[in-house]
Amino acid sequence: MNIHEYQAKRILKNYGIPVPEGEVASNPAKAKKIAMKIGGNSFVVKAQVHAGGRGKAGGIKVAHSPDEVYEIAKNMIGKKLVTHQTGPEGKIVKKVLVEKGVKAKKEYYLGVVIDRSKEKVCVIANPEGGVEIEEVAEKNPNLIMTEYIDSFWGIADYKAKKIAKFLGIPAENIVKNLVRMFFELDCSLCEINPLVETEDGEILALDAKINFDDNALFRHKEIAQLYDPSQEDPRDVKAKKIGISYVGLDGNIGCLVNGAGLAMATMDEILLAGGKPANFLDVGGGASLEQVKSAFSILLSDKRVKTIFVNIFGGIMKCDVVATALVQAAKEMGIKVPIVVRLEGTNVELGRKILNESQLNIITANDMREGAKLAVEKVKEFEQEAKKRRSKKKETYV
Amino acid sequence: MAILVGKDTRVIIQGITGKNGSFHAKISKDYGTKIVGGITPGKGGQNVDGIPVFNSCEEAISELGKIDATCIFVPAPFAPDSIVEAADSGIPLIVVITEGIPTIDFIKAKEYATRKGARIIGPNCPGILVPGECRIGIMPPYIFKRGIVGIVSRSGTLTYEAVWQTTKEGLGQSTCVGIGGDPIVGTKFVEVLEMFEKDPETKVVILIGEIGGNAEEEAAEFIKKHMTKPVVAFVAGRTAPPGKRMGHAGAIIMGRAGRWQDKVDALKDAGAHIAESPSEIGLKVKEVVEKYGIK
Numbered sequence: 001m002n003i004h005e006y007q008a009k010r011i012l013k014n015y016g017i018p019v020p021e022g023e024v025a026s027n028p029a030k031a032k033k034i035a036m037k038i039g040g041n042s043f044v045v046k047a048q049v050h051a052g053g054r055g056k057a058g059g060i061k062v063a064h065s066p067d068e069v070y071e072i073a074k075n076m077i078g079k080k081l082v083t084h085q086t087g088p089e090g091k092i093v094k095k096v097l098v099e100k101g102v103k104a105k106k107e108y109y110l111g112v113v114i115d116r117s118k119e120k121v122c123v124i125a126n127p128e129g130g131v132e133i134e135e136v137a138e139k140n141p142n143l144i145m146t147e148y149i150d151s152f153w154g155i156a157d158y159k160a161k162k163i164a165k166f167l168g169i170p171a172e173n174i175v176k177n178l179v180r181m182f183f184e185l186d187c188s189l190c191e192i193n194p195l196v197e198t199e200d201g202e203i204l205a206l207d208a209k210i211n212f213d214d215n216a217l218f219r220h221k222e223i224a225q226l227y228d229p230s231q232e233d234p235r236d237v238k239a240k241k242i243g244i245s246y247v248g249l250d251g252n253i254g255c256l257v258n259g260a261g262l263a264m265a266t267m268d269e270i271l272l273a274g275g276k277p278a279n280f281l282d283v284g285g286g287a288s289l290e291q292v293k294s295a296f297s298i299l300l301s302d303k304r305v306k307t308i309f310v311n312i313f314g315g316i317m318k319c320d321v322v323a324t325a326l327v328q329a330a331k332e333m334g335i336k337v338p339i340v341v342r343l344e345g346t347n348v349e350l351g352r353k354i355l356n357e358s359q360l361n362i363i364t365a366n367d368m369r370e371g372a373k374l375a376v377e378k379v380k381e382f383e384q385e386a387k388k389r390r391s392k393k394k395e396t397y398v
Numbered sequence: 399m400a401i402l403v404g405k406d407t408r409v410i411i412q413g414i415t416g417k418n419g420s421f422h423a424k425i426s427k428d429y430g431t432k433i434v435g436g437i438t439p440g441k442g443g444q445n446v447d448g449i450p451v452f453n454s455c456e457e458a459i460s461e462l463g464k465i466d467a468t469c470i471f472v473p474a475p476f477a478p479d480s481i482v483e484a485a486d487s488g489i490p491l492i493v494v495i496t497e498g499i500p501t502i503d504f505i506k507a508k509e510y511a512t513r514k515g516a517r518i519i520g521p522n523c524p525g526i527l528v529p530g531e532c533r534i535g536i537m538p539p540y541i542f543k544r545g546i547v548g549i550v551s552r553s554g555t556l557t558y559e560a561v562w563q564t565t566k567e568g569l570g571q572s573t574c575v576g577i578g579g580d581p582i583v584g585t586k587f588v589e590v591l592e593m594f595e596k597d598p599e600t601k602v603v604i605l606i607g608e609i610g611g612n613a614e615e616e617a618a619e620f621i622k623k624h625m626t627k628p629v630v631a632f633v634a635g636r637t638a639p640p641g642k643r644m645g646h647a648g649a650i651i652m653g654r655a656g657r658w659q660d661k662v663d664a665l666k667d668a669g670a671h672i673a674e675s676p677s678e679i680g681l682k683v684k685e686v687v688e689k690y691g692i693k
Contacts, residue, residue, distance in 0.1 A: 117613075119508065151509055186501075249637070249639065260646045260649060264556075264649065268676065270637075277637060280645065315537070
């Protein structure tokens with residue numbers, strides 16, 4: 001799970017990691033008020049969206065008076081910010097973080113991640129901050145220090161000292177606290193980029209990103225509450241509510257599959273057949289009637305979807321049961337787009353018979369590849385018909 | 399011969415009185431697996447389809463004697479503790495079906511179990527199946543046929559797909575291992591490949607990977623250096639967008655790490671035979687078998 005910068009900074013502050021003075025505002029008047037409270041003549045206004053690349057996209061601006069803060073906040077709040085990470089549709093800015101301007105002498109990078117290959121939590125440090133760490137890792141790996149953390153002991157003092165020395169700043173406690181936070185809150189990534197040394201010799205986390213392990217949210221209720229649906233694809237939000245594993249994409253073939261690996265492979269097969277998937281959807285290994293229905297409801301509420309491809313491997317779940325659920329769901333929900341179904345596994349013949357006798361617009365495929373091809377054909381037919389309808393309409397108006 | 403388990407493997411099931419535990423205990427037992435007991439704290443003395451239930455692993459072992467493997471169906475918040483308990487009891491093989499274990503918990507549980515000399519398969523996996531001999535986990539038995547193909551996979555239903563296709567091609571499987579879809583798993587591709595390389599019954603291997611992490615790249619390096627047997631590989635997630643978790647906790651491209659193309663390139667470079675489409679895994683194996691004159 002992602003959170004906003006202002007939320008991340010609050011958490012860092014609670015863990016004794018200094019951040020610039022500042023507060024979050026959801027309207028320009030509040031933003032101005034915060035600036036007045038901070039005082040001075042240098043402020044930074046930062047758009048709060050779940051995406052990187054804000055600076056280049058105009059989401060971070062410097063102001064010299066509370067009035068200027070007001071104007072900047074007015075132009076940011078309620079607007080969409082498009083960065084290289086948001087995609088062309090951008091992300092809505094609901095809040096801005098107003099901070100005291102900081103004169104940085106030097107920028108550093110400090111991050112904690114899980115190294116999947118070494119199976120350990122590790123600290124990554126770089127005395128050159130403000131740049132993308134992956135790029136540095138690729139081009140100049142010797143600039144980076146990586147220290148692995150014992151899962152039971154946590155970070156040893158000597159390691160924190162070593163990292164601080166490598167950075168060249170008195171950041172030993174910041175390193176220790178960041179690692180402690182990572183373990184205590186079940187993070188999957190924390191990144192302070194940049195960590196700065198100010199002209200007054202203060203060490204501050206100027207920007208921060210924290211991601212949490214979704215699987216551990218059950219024991220961090222206060223963090224689970226920070227979930228912000230306004231930053232997600234509305235289709236994903238709906239699926240999450242229903243409890244279905246779903247990721248919205250930009251194609252037009254809706255996929256309904258059991259199992260995550262098969263769901264990914266189904267999308268790949270559609271691509272190979274010359275089509276584009278509208279989504280990833282894993283209905284679960286069991287695929288009960290209720291699950292199939294709610295999965296359909298998500299696909300149907302997506303206007304992009306012009307054909308549905310159902311790909312089920314009936315393992316423990318028998319194909320006839322899946323077929324019955326499909327037919328019932330399709331009848332109850334009045335599905336208008338073509339449905340291509342590929343069933344394989346236990347009682348497959350019975351399952352196909354149920355689909356064929358259902359008198360619904362269901363096309364059965366013998367294997368995954370054929371299913372993908374049929375779905376792509378149906379989409380093309382659907383688009384051509386739509387075109388014809390449009391041109392007919394024009395004629396009648398003329 | 400098979401790998402990891404066989405017809406004499408004595409298995410217990412932790413979480414046997416739950417819905418999934420009891421359902422799959424029965425299927426495994428009917429398949430011929432030696433399911434000798436089950437564990438649910440507080441329910442000792444009961445039985446599930448004639449399988450005796452105990453309160454703890456310790457209790458089960460004192461009653462039943464040596465246990466070779468356990469299968470964990472315990473819910474995610476409690477599963478790490480079940481792993482520790484099994485490891486403390488000296489059970490050498492711990493198969494974890496449970497999905498949703500926090501990553502840091504599993505890192506610790508794996509370190510602990512490894513120290514005790516136990517091997518973990520999973521979590522978030524369908525288990526292990528040796529056709530006609532032993533079923534630990536949730537794989538559907540009827541799709542299998544004993545044969546020459548060793549299958550190792552990060553995904554469940556996609557594994558069944560590969561099993562089904564090799565069964566239809568008449569090749570059959572020696573052992574099928576689901577290593578799980580989490581970011582960190584107890585046993586990785588490389589370790590299973592090593593076992594398949596040594597197993598005389600396995601003549602060809604299917605590796606099913608997916609986006610996220612670098613387990614496929616590690617596997618590629620092992621294949622290049624140590625595998626004499628042909629490997630057919632399929633990697634799922636060609637169309638997966640970066641930064642999104644595709645169902646499995648481990649199936650996520652983070653920045654430049656875990657991309658599809660890198661995995662396929664590495665496997666290709668290592669001499670693995672790439673199945674471009676999930677539908678052609680079986681055909682590809684057949685092709686390889688014919689090409690190498692494998693019988």
